[in-house]
Amino acid sequence: MNTNPKNELEQLTDYQAWEMLKSGDVKGLEKLYRIYSAELFRFGMSLAHEEPFVLDSIQELFLDLWKYQNNLSEVGNLKLYLFKSLSNKIKRAKKTQSKQAKIEFSGMEDLVSTGSVEDEWISSQQEEELKKRLAKGIENLPLRQKEVIQYLFFERMSYEECSKILEINLRSVYTLAWKAINSLKKHLGFF
Template sequence: MSRRLPSEEAHQLWQEYRAGDMYALARIMQSYYADLFHWGMRLHPDREFVKDCIQEIFLNLWKQQGTANVVDNVRAYLLVVLKTRILRDLARQHTTHQASLSDEYAFSVEFAADVQWIEEENEVYQIRKLERVINHLPDRQKELIYLRFYQNLSFEQIADVMHLGRQSVYNLLQKSLTSLRKNWTVSSIAFLFLQLAVYSIRYTVFGG
């Protein structure tokens, strides 16, 4: 599986794609497919549905090469597009409008793919415990933590993905970390999140 592209390289490929280079779009898809799939599975439990959504996104991009948007961060943009596509389906299932679902969709955090890289049993135990504690947080807080520490997005990019203001992202993260501190010290939380960031990169590069 392809490595995760640095944002600068992805931006250059996006420019080449907009100029008509379909190989550049293929490179983007190969690099970010694992990130998009992992993200989609947090929003919808159906693996085949998530795969279909990702394929549909890139098929549409293939058709739109001459009119594709200018984007600042390709990965964040694709995460937003996939989320919108999945929420649209959830909206149809609930026979309501997508906007009314924006704060109601379920979000789950799972690190099953990552612990395969961990050799120390105690580290696996700690990450499993972290997973359980995170999943007791409200869905929006879980989503924020996932985007910040697993997808490694900036606060500005998280704000775009979650349709929040930057200050709201800061406030929500503070609430989340306050809840987590009830179970761990600040240094322990930081260490575990650092591990997850490292393992998420290894998973993206080597596959899972």
């Protein structure tokens, strides 16, 4: 019976692909890229608002995985490992470039309104203004607070996962989130 190599690749789990990569099989790297590249791009864009830079960083991440395949170890959560690796790569590159990181948030859910056409138009205008103010407020946050907001509210990670990625204790994550939310409330005029 003839098996299709492309079909076999599609059926691999991310952890099977990780094991293939560790054993020197480039198909494992290809599968991991197919699984995670879009999420990594969205995540990278939330840290650095420069599409070519983010794409290059993701490419470098996968090149590093291939280059250091013999030194790769077991990971408990592959997605967190890749997110953390990309985050570290972007931070290091930004530090050497001496540029201030900008952030673009995606995934803001629209508010539902009911009423007349005029009410809906007014509501949409207010919502757009609120989104702009929120984006500006987030842009003005320190980088660590931006990261916490991104992980918790846009990537929907737990505080524990956020703690692992940022390599800080859980209490610090809560503190950073609290400070960021308070700062955003003040910026939006909720106090």
